[in-house]
Amino acid sequence: MGQGKGPLAGIRVLEIGHFVAAPFCTRLLADLGADVIKIEPPGGDPIRQWGKQLQGRSVWWSLHGRNKRSVALNLKHRRALDVVLRIVRECDALVENFRPGHLEALGLSEEALRNARADLVIARISGFGQEGPYKDRAAFGVIGEAMGGLRFLTNHPPAVTNLPPPRVGVSLGDSLSGVYAAFGVMAALWQRDRRGGDSRGRTLDVALTDAVLSMTEGMLPEYGALGVVKQPTGSRISTAAPSNAYASADAKWVLIAANSDPLFARLAQLMSQPELASDRRFNNNKVRVENVEELDSIIAAWTSRLAAGQLVQVLTEHDIPCCQAYSAAEIAADPHFRSRGMVTEVDDPLLGRVLHPGIVPHVCDDAGRIRWCGPDVGAHTSEVLAEIACLSNTELDDLRNEGVISP
Amino acid sequence: MGQGKGPLAGIRVLEIGHFVAAPFCTRLLADLGADVIKIEPPGGDPIRQWGKQLQGRSVWWSLHGRNKRSVALNLKHRRALDVVLRIVRECDALVENFRPGHLEALGLSEEALRNARADLVIARISGFGQEGPYKDRAAFGVIGEAMGGLRFLTNHPPAVTNLPPPRVGVSLGDSLSGVYAAFGVMAALWQRDRRGGDSRGRTLDVALTDAVLSMTEGMLPEYGALGVVKQPTGSRISTAAPSNAYASADAKWVLIAANSDPLFARLAQLMSQPELASDRRFNNNKVRVENVEELDSIIAAWTSRLAAGQLVQVLTEHDIPCCQAYSAAEIAADPHFRSRGMVTEVDDPLLGRVLHPGIVPHVCDDAGRIRWCGPDVGAHTSEVLAEIACLSNTELDDLRNEGVISP
Numbered sequence: 001m002g003q004g005k006g007p008l009a010g011i012r013v014l015e016i017g018h019f020v021a022a023p024f025c026t027r028l029l030a031d032l033g034a035d036v037i038k039i040e041p042p043g044g045d046p047i048r049q050w051g052k053q054l055q056g057r058s059v060w061w062s063l064h065g066r067n068k069r070s071v072a073l074n075l076k077h078r079r080a081l082d083v084v085l086r087i088v089r090e091c092d093a094l095v096e097n098f099r100p101g102h103l104e105a106l107g108l109s110e111e112a113l114r115n116a117r118a119d120l121v122i123a124r125i126s127g128f129g130q131e132g133p134y135k136d137r138a139a140f141g142v143i144g145e146a147m148g149g150l151r152f153l154t155n156h157p158p159a160v161t162n163l164p165p166p167r168v169g170v171s172l173g174d175s176l177s178g179v180y181a182a183f184g185v186m187a188a189l190w191q192r193d194r195r196g197g198d199s200r201g202r203t204l205d206v207a208l209t210d211a212v213l214s215m216t217e218g219m220l221p222e223y224g225a226l227g228v229v230k231q232p233t234g235s236r237i238s239t240a241a242p243s244n245a246y247a248s249a250d251a252k253w254v255l256i257a258a259n260s261d262p263l264f265a266r267l268a269q270l271m272s273q274p275e276l277a278s279d280r281r282f283n284n285n286k287v288r289v290e291n292v293e294e295l296d297s298i299i300a301a302w303t304s305r306l307a308a309g310q311l312v313q314v315l316t317e318h319d320i321p322c323c324q325a326y327s328a329a330e331i332a333a334d335p336h337f338r339s340r341g342m343v344t345e346v347d348d349p350l351l352g353r354v355l356h357p358g359i360v361p362h363v364c365d366d367a368g369r370i371r372w373c374g375p376d377v378g379a380h381t382s383e384v385l386a387e388i389a390c391l392s393n394t395e396l397d398d399l400r401n402e403g404v405i406s407p
Numbered sequence: 408m409g410q411g412k413g414p415l416a417g418i419r420v421l422e423i424g425h426f427v428a429a430p431f432c433t434r435l436l437a438d439l440g441a442d443v444i445k446i447e448p449p450g451g452d453p454i455r456q457w458g459k460q461l462q463g464r465s466v467w468w469s470l471h472g473r474n475k476r477s478v479a480l481n482l483k484h485r486r487a488l489d490v491v492l493r494i495v496r497e498c499d500a501l502v503e504n505f506r507p508g509h510l511e512a513l514g515l516s517e518e519a520l521r522n523a524r525a526d527l528v529i530a531r532i533s534g535f536g537q538e539g540p541y542k543d544r545a546a547f548g549v550i551g552e553a554m555g556g557l558r559f560l561t562n563h564p565p566a567v568t569n570l571p572p573p574r575v576g577v578s579l580g581d582s583l584s585g586v587y588a589a590f591g592v593m594a595a596l597w598q599r600d601r602r603g604g605d606s607r608g609r610t611l612d613v614a615l616t617d618a619v620l621s622m623t624e625g626m627l628p629e630y631g632a633l634g635v636v637k638q639p640t641g642s643r644i645s646t647a648a649p650s651n652a653y654a655s656a657d658a659k660w661v662l663i664a665a666n667s668d669p670l671f672a673r674l675a676q677l678m679s680q681p682e683l684a685s686d687r688r689f690n691n692n693k694v695r696v697e698n699v700e701e702l703d704s705i706i707a708a709w710t711s712r713l714a715a716g717q718l719v720q721v722l723t724e725h726d727i728p729c730c731q732a733y734s735a736a737e738i739a740a741d742p743h744f745r746s747r748g749m750v751t752e753v754d755d756p757l758l759g760r761v762l763h764p765g766i767v768p769h770v771c772d773d774a775g776r777i778r779w780c781g782p783d784v785g786a787h788t789s790e791v792l793a794e795i796a797c798l799s800n801t802e803l804d805d806l807r808n809e810g811v812i813s814p
Contacts (some may be wrong), residue, residue: 336616
C-alpha cells in the first residue's frame with residue numbers, strides 16, 4: 001500500500017523521529033519509492049505546528065510528511081513496545097533522531113530491535129553523535145552549523161560590520177544530516193541485499209556537527225598544514241573578482257561572477273566601459289582582487305540603474321554567469337523550475353492547492369513521484385497495523401480503547 | 408587494489424569530473440570503501456590549484472582526492488575513447504559534472520557508455536540540470552545557492568543593514584548536489600543489484616539549483632498556499648527568542664538558544680537577573696519575540712563580560728543549548744571532534760602531517776577508512792590501465808608515447 005514508484009520500491013522504512021533531521025531523511029527515501037511508516041505520538045510530531053498555518057495546519061507538513069504513512073502510537077504505554085516490534089519485523093531500516101539513550105529507554109535498544117529483525121539497518125541521527133564527550137548535550141541545527149564551522153564563515157569580515165553572523169536561513173545542519181543518513185542507509189542496504197552481499201544490518205551514527213564539518217572544503221587541512229584560519233569573506237570570494245551580489249534598481253540582489261579575464265572584458269563592454277578591461281587596476285584577476293572595493297563600486301553603480309530582470313537578461317545574453325537571489329516568489333514563477341517539475345502544484349486534501357519542491361535526485365528513467373501530501377496524525381494506523389503488524393480488528397479496538405493507538 | 412573497507416567495498420566508480428560537485432560525490436563513495444577511479448587531464452583537475460598551497464600543492468586536494476585512484480588521460484586524443492570505455496566496462500557507476508552535452512561531444516553519450524556496460528549507473532551533476540530552458544547556462548555553486556533560494560534567506564533584514572547577503576562560506580550548492588548524487592547512485596545500485604532486482608542501469612540528473620531548493624523547508628508550500636514570501640531573519644529565528652549569536656569579551660560569537668520558558672528562566676538566573684523570567688516583556692516566547700531587541704541587548708551586555716570559553720562552560724553547566732561559532736582553530740582543538748575521529752591527523756606523503764575531517768556517515772560496525780590522501784596526477788595510470796583495462800606494457804608505452812596517457 002505504501003510503496004511507490006522509483007528505485008526504492010521494495011524497501012520499507014520505519015521512522016521514529018521528530019522535527020527535522022530524521023523526517024527529512026525519510027522524505028528522501030519515500031520520494032524515491034520506499035514505503036515509509038512514521039510512528040508519532042497521538043498528539044503528532046511537534047513539527048506539525050511549525051511555520052505558517054492554514055486552517056490550523058502547518059503548511060510545511062504537506063511537504064515534510066509527503067509519501068509517508070502515519071501511525072499514531074503512545075510509545076510510553078507498556079503495550080506499545082510489542083506493536084513497534086511487530087512493525088520492525090517487517091522493515092528494512094529504522095531512522096531515529098532522539099537524544100542518545102532515549103530509544104533504549106523506550107525498550108528499543110539496538111539489541112531489542114535486532115531481536116525482532118536481525119538484518120535491520122539502524123540510522124541514528126543526533127546533534128553530537130552517539131559517542132564522544134558532548135553526546136548528551138542538547139543540540140539544534142543552529143548548533144551543528146556553528147560547531148561544524150559554517151556559521152563562522154557565513155559572515156562579513158569584521159572590518160565591514162560588527163553585526164552577528166546570519167543563519168543560513170534554514171535548519172541546514174538538520175537537513176544535511178538527513179541527506180547523509182539517507183546515503184548511509186542505502187550504502188548499508190546495498191551491501192546487505194546485493195547478490196553475494198553479507199545479509200547483515202549495520203548501524204549508522206550521524207551527527208549534525210559531523211555532517212556540517214564534512215562540507216568545509218580545505219578549511220581543516222589548510223589549518224593543519226599551514227596554521228591558516230579560514231576567514232569569512234562576506235558576499236565576495238576572497239580569491240576572485242568580480243564575484244559579488246549587487247543591488248538592482250528595484251532593490252533586488254543580483255549575483256554576478258565575471259572573474260576571468262574574458263568574462264570581465266565582456267562585462268566591461270556591457271557596462272559601456274570597455275577601457276576597464278585594460279585598466280591597470282583591473283586587467284587581471286590578481287589586481288582585480290586587490291582593487292575589489294573600487295571595482296565593486298563601479299559595477300554597483302551600473303547595476304543600480306537597471307531592474308533585476310533586465311540585468312539577468314543582458315548578462316545572460318553576454319554569457320556572463322549571473323542570477324537573482326531568488327525569493328519564494330521568484331522561484332515559484334521561474335519557468336526553468338516549472339519545466340523540471342521542481343516547482344509542482346499539488347492538491348493537498350487537507351489544505352487545497354499548494355506548491356511542493358520536486359524530487360531530488362531526478363532519476364530519468366524511473367522517477368519518484370509525489371504520491372500524497374503529509375497525512376493527518378494516525379491516518380494509516382489501522383491500515384499499517386492490520387497489514388504489517390497483522391493485528392485483528394478486535395486487537396485494534398482493544399489497543400484503541402486502552403489509548404495505545406489512535407484513531 | 409583500489410577497494411577499501413566499509414559497506415561500499417565491491418563497488419567500482421569512474422569519475423570524469425572536475426572542481427567540486429562530482430569529486431565531492433566520489434569522495435563520499437570512496438570513504439565508505441568504493442574503488443573510485445578519477446580520470447583527469449594530464450595537467451590535472453584545475454581544483455589542484457585551489458586554496459592555500461604547500462610546496463606548490465593544494466592542501467585541500469589532500470582531502471578532496473583521498474581514497475581515489477588518479478588516471479591521467481587526454482580525453483581530446485582520438486585514442487582516449489577506447490581506453491575510457493575499457494574502464495567503463497568494469498565499473499558500476501560513472502559520475503560526471505560537465506556542462507550538459509560535453510560528455511556526448513567527447514564520444515561518451517549514455518548510449519556509448521551503456522554499449523560498453525549495459526547496467527552502468529550514470530550520475531550527471533550540473534548547475535541547472537540536463538533538461539530545461541536554462542540547461543546551457545554557466546553555473547557555479549554561488550548560482551545554485553542563489554537560485555535555489557538560500558542566498559536570499561542568508562541575510563540580515565533590510566531594516567538592519569543594506570550590506571549584500573553573505574555567501575554560506577563554502578560552495579554549498581556543489582557539495583550538496585554531490586551528497587544527493589551519492590544517495591542517488593546507491594539507490595540505483597540497490598535496485599540494480601539486490602536479490603530480485605532488475606539488473607539495469609539508471610541515469611540521474613542532479614542540478615545544483617534543485618539540490619538547494621530541496622532544503623528550503625516550508626518556504627515554497629507557504630508561498631503557494633498563503634502568498635507569504637519567507638524573509639531573511641539575520642542571526643535570529645523569527646519565531647523564537649532568545650536565539651542569537653552574541654559577542655564575547657574575547658570577540659568571538661557565541662550562539663545561545665534559550666527560547667523556551669524553562670531555558671530562559673535558567674539563563675536569567677545565570678545572568679544574575681532572575682526577575683527577567685517574570686518580567687512582562689519577557690515572560691513568554693510571544694512577548695520575548697516582540698521585545699527581542701531589548702532582550703538581546705541585555706544578553707549581549709552579559710556575554711560581553713565573559714570570554715567565549717567561560718560562556719560555553721557556564722551555559723552548558725546550566726544545560727542551556729549553546730556553542731561558539733567555531734573557526735578552523737577551535738574545531739581542530741575540540742576534544743569531541745577528536746574523540747569521534749572527525750578531526751584526524753593524516754600523514755600525507757606529498758605534504759607531511761595534515762588534518763582531515765573524518766568520514767560521514769560513521770558506520771559503527773563497518774567504518775570507512777582514510778586509506779590514502781589525494782594522489783599525484785596520474786599516480787595510478789599504469790596500475791589501473793593494466794589491472795582494469797587489461798592493457799599490456801607495450802600498449803601502455805605506446806599510449807604514453809602518443810601523449811594519450813601520463814605518466
